[in-house]
Structures are given as structure tokens and as C-alpha cells.
Amino acid sequence: MGPGEIHERLRAAHGDAILEVQEALLDPVVVVKPERLHAVARFLRDDPALRCDTLRLVTGIDRPPEAIEVVYHLLSLTHRHEVRLRVRLTREDPLVVSLQDLWPTANWHEREIYDLLGVRFSGHPNLKRLLMPVDWVGHPLRKDYVKPPEYHGIPTDRKAVMERRVTAVAPAMHEAKDVPADCFMLINMGPHHPATHGVLNFLLETDGEILRRVRADVGYLHRGMEKIAEGMTYASTMPYTDRVDYLGAMFTNHGWALAAEKLAGIEVPRRAEFCRVIASELNRIASHQIATGSLAMDVGAYTPFLHWIRERETINNLTDRICGARLTYNYMRIGGVARDIDAETIEMTRRWLDHFEPMIDEFNQLISGNEIFVRRLANVTVISPEDAIGYALVGPNLRASGVNWDIRRDEPYSIYPEFQFDVITGQGWRGGVGDAFDRFWCRMLEMYESVKILRQALDRLPEGPIRAAVPRAFKPAANEVYARVEGPRGEAGFYVVADGSDKPYRARYRTGSFTALPMIERTAPGLMLADLVALIGSLDVIAPEVDR
């Protein structure tokens, strides 16, 4: 269904709730009355012709002097269309109804907006700060926010730090966290823990070895990238997107470039599109290697991890040749790519692919069929398709639950429609559909698909320019756009609000790990403590994507 039809249908059912339909925007938005938001959202979710089953993203936008807006991106996996809702709230006392009863994923989105913008959500069960420390003052994403000169005695200015560098640290006792009265035993896992893949903190309430309740405490790597983007030009935000997802930097680069190109209506040359796909698929393999290798390491097998690290070095060499960086690529440019891929690199990549495909088989012989490994993963934390959609899982995590959805195929971008590849969905290979083994095996099979795409792209690489002519002063007109790519951890989406200047008014990053983490809170109770590690590893959650 196109936007026009959707808006017609919405108007017919809830005409009095709609204030305005902003159809001129690149991605149209329906402005609804805040008090009617819940009814409209429920209609969008339950109406058989609309069936917006996924809440993709919730964004808060500060509009001084009087308004704060909250924008909801809804997606229908069934009908493959999108709807966006906007509510305008007063800036003094922003209050809107919570949608976490319709889509459980809204829970964390709303907490984040409360944390960073101070919007309150009525009916929210746990409206506390998500990313910032609990004793932080103010809401950083408000436009008039000023950062404090120091926090807990640590200066926020580099010059002040240089004047009083620390020379010694007194041994300190750690302050215990509040323990609820009905708690069994509290185990603090993280933020420094080898199996949490970065700085994630889990508060585990356990009864012996059985988990009773799991609470995730995130924000230990919240670097405020969305706020930084508001002060940077579109081009200079590119290196920051590398660090949103450092294991899949090509994809976040690509998503940001797509957003800017969509805003300014830039056509990307064909060779550049091929370069992007080649670089991205190499990156996807590298990311899945870390995901599968560290999952194996987490459940006790160290050698497979070292095998993948060895193979990954070659990918790092290739990306080094392509863009001059091993990890944080900064390869994409608005309108193209930074550097061309030379003939020798293409030859090296071909040779490496011939070497790599048997390597996947070797890895499988080493670990994937291993009885202990399979038993650690099979039937552990089966995620049903309904849960996966409700919690807005994306990428391999969603597909492992049997939902056939891949942005490369279903919301095509770049030149992906030209390539032959299969979308891997979970089949319950060793247990129920959507268990930890399915998530692991989906990633393994996706590596074969990436190899397929790479071979096709290398064979068909056309000649031509690698960058479109983009004006030096890049100033897209006031507009709003949502661009997304299929990254290794699922959707890497960028919602950009332009105001006609050379800097984005608001940039919002939608990442796969942010929505995958609440899934751990949901599925972990009842598991053995050791299975939690398998669950975290199989969901491939990384901290910078959660915290941004």
C-alpha cells in the first residue's frame, strides 16, 4: 500500500485524531493528537490491511522554544509498507502515552527519550534513565543543554585534565547496588566481563544456577554521537558513523551516505555502488567471524576464534588496500566512495574467496558439528516469531526465528536487486526454530551468501567514476528522511531531520543491538547462568550499537 492509500484509510477511521499529513516530506509523516496516539497506533497495528507489526524506531526531537516532538516509525513486515506518526508536546511538561503495551520494543526507546530529552511516558512501567548515570543532571539532547564543568570530580574539559593528571588511585570499596527485598541472589555481570562483548552490565537475580530475573544496565559506552552529529556537517559525521558499529563500519557509513544522498537527490555512479557492495560484503564476513568465533569462545572453544582472527587479518589487509583502514573505514562519501578498488585488489579478493570458502567448511568441522557445542546452543532460548517481531529484532536474529525479511531484498537499496543470493531463515537445524544454534548457523550460512555476492560483484564491476559531483557546501533543503541498510547485526538505519543548513538538525541511529538487548531481559529468566552467555553471544550484541 502506498502512503496515499494508508493515509486515506487512517483518515477514514481516525480522521478526528489527525492534525496534519506532511506528505511533502521524503518520508511522509502523519501528525496526530497526543491524546489519541494510542488508539491510532492500535488501529495501525491491528487493522488487517495495514498491520504495522513492527515499531522500528522512536525518536524525540527538541524544537525550542515551545515544542518537543516524538516520531514513531512503523513498519509492516506483512505488507511491506511504512507509516510514521508524529506527536507534538509542550516543552515545559512533555507527556505522552506509552506504547510499550502494543510493541514491547517501545519500552527501551521511551526510556532513552526520557533520559535524553525529558519526555515522560504515561503507563510506562520503568521510566528511569537508560544511558546516562542515574545522578546525571539535565537532558543532553535538548538544544539548550550545557555540559557541566565536571562530574564526580572528573573535569569535562581536556585542558583541565592536563593540569591535574591523576598520579595515584586510593583503593576504594565498591558501592553495592540496591537489592530488592524479594531478591534471590544478586550477581553483577559486567560491565567488565569477557563474555558481554563490550561494556554491558547485567544484574542477575539467581536461585542457585537458575536465573530468575535479568536486568540490563547499559550506557557505559554512550558517547553522545547523536548530539555530536548536530554540530557537524553531513560529511564530517561520516567518521563518527564508523564508530556506531565498529564491526560493521561499512554499513553505518553506507546508511549515512544513503540518508544524505536521499536528502539532496544525488545519483551515485554505478562503479561506486559496486565498490560499496564489495566493501560491505567483505565487512559482513569479518563481522560474522567475530560473532561466531566469539560465541564459540564464550561457550568454551578458543581455537575456532583464533582461526577466524587469522582469516579476518586477510580481510583487514583487503580493506586496508581498499580504503586505508583496518577497522574504522570511513570509506563511503556522500555521492560515492573515497577510493577506487584497483585491479590487484580485485585479484587478491578473488584469490582469498577461493581460499576462504573451504575455510568455512574447516571451521564447521572444527566446531559447528561438535556435540558439546551443539548441546550448548540447541533449544536454548527459543525466540518465537511473534516475540522477534514485537521486540523489533532485525537481521540474522529475526531471520533465525523464521521471519523471512532481509532489507537487501525487501526494501532494496544500492544495486542489491541485481545479485543472486538466498535469504537464510532459521529451520530448527538442531532444535526449535529460533534457538541459539539457529542464530549461529544463520550467520555461518550468510557468509556463503556474502561470498556469492562478492563473486558476482567482482565479475561485473563496471568502469566509470567513483564519485558524483557533490557541491562543497552541502546544504540539503529542510526535509526528513529515513535510510537503512542490512548490516551484519540487522538494520542500520539513519533518521535525519534537515533544516536547510549544512548540519543535520537531528540525527537518530537505529541499530540492531539496541532492540536485541531487551530480548535478553525477556528470554533469560529460567535459563541456567551459563546459558546466558550463549544467549548474549548468539544475539551478537555489541555495546556501541546499544549505547551509541
Place this chain on the structure above:
Amino acid sequence: MTDPAPPAVPLSCPGGEGTPLVATTTVDQFLNWFRQGSIWYLLFATACCGIELMQTGGPRTDLDRFGAVFRSSPRQSDLLIVAGTITYKMADRVRLLYAQMAEPKYVLAMGSCANCGGLFQPSYSVVPGVDAIVPVDLYLPGCPPRPEALNEAILRLQDLIASERWADRMKGRRRTPAGIVIGGAAAEA
């Protein structure tokens, strides 16, 4: 990159040919030789640099050659490699991890974020340099530093250890953080 320093243990046979081999050396050299070859670093990867830290421990660069292996517990570690951005929320935990390590202990600030906040200096939530929280012995610039650079930092740390005197520590003299910048003064920029 320079070669690792050869072990500073001169061997000699005081009794002449045919007598049992006896090694004579100083206490400092003897102790430092062992310490240089067993730098156990804490697996403390907070952000992007952590991936390069993993690659450095991997088969190609292979930090194990220098006796540097990763430990998951601060109680067993000699070196705190701060690999990545430290936020204010994380700051107390870094301090705690450092306090849990046994003396002698060293801190390597890996990457621009740990050096000075790096790309994220304008941010409201990022500590502008880990030397605001713990004493730093080595600054390693780069975003992220390549494995070769991290390798070099481990070698510089070995040099630093080789220069220390056992007597100083026995007399309870507090070591001041060395503050060495790997590869010149670039990190302060």
C-alpha cells in the same frame, strides 16, 4: 619497530673452564628480566580499540611471543590496557579495576579516546582522557592503533620495566606515572 631488548643477564664462569656454569647478575636485572617477559594484560576492551587488541593477540601479531597474555581478572594482571572510550558512567569502574590490580602495575592508554577523548571530546558523556581517572604510563595514539603500534607499546613497556630499581620499591617509594608517548608527541595534539 625496534627489536625486543635482549635479556640483560650476563653469563660468566668465575671459576674458569670446566667449573659449573654460574650466572651472576644484579637483583634488578634478574627480577626485571622475569617481569619483562610476563606482562599479563587485563582484557579491558570498551570500544573499537578492543577489536584491534583482539587482532593483536591473534595469530599474526601474536603478543604471546613477549609473554604478554590476556587475563580476565584484574587480580592477575600487570598491565591495564584501556582500549577504548571511557564514559563518565564507566569512570568509577575503571578506577575500581585499577585499584584491584596488584603492584607493580602499569596503564597503557590505547587509542585517541583513552589518550584525550579523541573524536569524542565534544561529547557530553566522554571522559577527556583516561589520565583524569588513573595514572597513565604509556600513551598510544591512533584511532584505532594498528597491531604493530600496540606491539611497539608492549616493547616500550618492557624498556620501562627494565629501567626500574627493586630497592626503590622496597623502600616504599611511589612510582610516578611515566607518561611516555609512543611515536612522539602526537597524542597531546
